[in-house]
Amino acid sequence: MATTADNDRRRFDVIVVGGGITGMCLSWFLADEGLSIACIDHGRDSGTTANAGSMHVQMQSRLVRLFPERLPAYKRTLSLYPLAVEFWNDLVQELDEDVELVFAGGLMVAEDAENLESLARKCAIENEHGITSRVVERDELLEIAPYLSERLLGAAYCEQEGKINPLKANRAIEQKALSKGVTLLRESAVDAVEPRSGGFDVMTQAGRLEADRVVLAAGVGSTPLARKLGYTIPARAEPLHMNITEPAEPIMRHLVQHGSRPITLKQLGTGHVVVGGGWPAAPGEREAPPTVLSESVVGNLRLAAEIAPRVGGLRLLRTWAGVNPLVDLLSVLGELPGSGGLFVAVPGDCGYTLGPICARLVADLMLDRPSRYPLEAFAPQRF
Numbered sequence: 001m002a003t004t005a006d007n008d009r010r011r012f013d014v015i016v017v018g019g020g021i022t023g024m025c026l027s028w029f030l031a032d033e034g035l036s037i038a039c040i041d042h043g044r045d046s047g048t049t050a051n052a053g054s055m056h057v058q059m060q061s062r063l064v065r066l067f068p069e070r071l072p073a074y075k076r077t078l079s080l081y082p083l084a085v086e087f088w089n090d091l092v093q094e095l096d097e098d099v100e101l102v103f104a105g106g107l108m109v110a111e112d113a114e115n116l117e118s119l120a121r122k123c124a125i126e127n128e129h130g131i132t133s134r135v136v137e138r139d140e141l142l143e144i145a146p147y148l149s150e151r152l153l154g155a156a157y158c159e160q161e162g163k164i165n166p167l168k169a170n171r172a173i174e175q176k177a178l179s180k181g182v183t184l185l186r187e188s189a190v191d192a193v194e195p196r197s198g199g200f201d202v203m204t205q206a207g208r209l210e211a212d213r214v215v216l217a218a219g220v221g222s223t224p225l226a227r228k229l230g231y232t233i234p235a236r237a238e239p240l241h242m243n244i245t246e247p248a249e250p251i252m253r254h255l256v257q258h259g260s261r262p263i264t265l266k267q268l269g270t271g272h273v274v275v276g277g278g279w280p281a282a283p284g285e286r287e288a289p290p291t292v293l294s295e296s297v298v299g300n301l302r303l304a305a306e307i308a309p310r311v312g313g314l315r316l317l318r319t320w321a322g323v324n325p326l327v328d329l330l331s332v333l334g335e336l337p338g339s340g341g342l343f344v345a346v347p348g349d350c351g352y353t354l355g356p357i358c359a360r361l362v363a364d365l366m367l368d369r370p371s372r373y374p375l376e377a378f379a380p381q382r383f
């Protein structure tokens, strides 16, 4: 087990289980208020270490297909996404490293008239919820993004979208949490959280720790821990595929995705083009990490080259797979009922975009501060 602070300490005000983007931000925010915090992370392959660095604001067509029954609730909570990117913008001002956060806008492209019409309906819904998206047709699209294929009919354009370098951001946020006094225990799994009078025992591979309150911010790892206490958090692991190309001269400024096919495309400040967007990876056996599927490599890159032909001329540098925590479109944020201080912080889809704001919302709840967003739709009681 690797630790980055006092290993002898056994008792904390709050123990945060999971040191991904959500757990690390939450640990930082609570430590900033003078609370003693331990953040414990198993080091499993997670979305935080695998993600593509897209700052999403537009509705994801993939999700609408997966969870049609959750659509009304998803629509009502769309306004969390603009708040999430604004929050990221403020957050990076506090970091000691440039994490390449850029809001150059996002384009969700369409290849046929039916798809473009559905994007227009999508923009109308988004506009009711604080998202400033609009449809642009081919001529305007190619003016905004001349690197895109002339085959495209148009796109939904959202200026609020952007991109970040997640490797740099994860490192800078961890440094910030440590500088606030967070005790970080890495490569240490939490096996169980057990209530006791006035607090909790947290059973880890490194022994028993104690805390007044505990937060499950462990993505899919939150589900079995909650289940042991009789609670349901139906987060399941969605193994997803990613690619990155060799560095190239500046080709694209925007975050590009497709209105009906799985892809996200963006170029980092380093010149590398990151290609992902929901192609599957093979699930690992038991706790083994997911593995890359050759069909996903070929399919994802072929689609990238169809949309942005210059990307097709780049060499592939690396592929990888990671686990996306998938719940029911919506975040799970709040205290488990009757638990006496056991909280959940699992962001909804596009969880890297949502992680910091979700951490802030749960921190405010724990600190008895007024919430900057209504939490009812995210309450864990809904399951």
Ligand SMILES: Cc1cc2nc3c(=O)[nH]c(=O)nc-3n(C[C@H](O)[C@H](O)[C@H](O)COP(=O)(O)OP(=O)(O)OC[C@H]3O[C@@H](n4cnc5c(N)ncnc54)[C@H](O)[C@@H]3O)c2cc1C
Binding pocket: 017, 018, 019, 020, 021, 022, 023, 040, 041, 042, 043, 044, 045, 046, 047, 048, 049, 050, 051, 052, 053, 054, 055, 056, 188, 189, 190, 191, 217, 218, 219, 220, 221, 222, 225, 238, 239, 240, 241, 242, 276, 321, 322, 323, 324, 325, 345, 346, 347, 348, 349, 350, 351, 352, 353, 354, 355
């Ligand atoms: C390939 C891929 C690309 C993605 N791209 C994007 C994107 O571009 N934009 C976007 O917004 N979102 C993206 N996502 C989704 C996003 O990465 C996740 O939703 C987000 O990382 C969730 O953060 P989290 O901290 O809540 O959970 P996680 O990142 O899953 O972190 C949970 C942590 O908990 C730890 N843990 C689990 N169980 C235990 C336990 N029992 N004890 C101790 N520790 C435990 C794990 O080791 C892990 O580090 C992507 C996901 C994947 C897989």
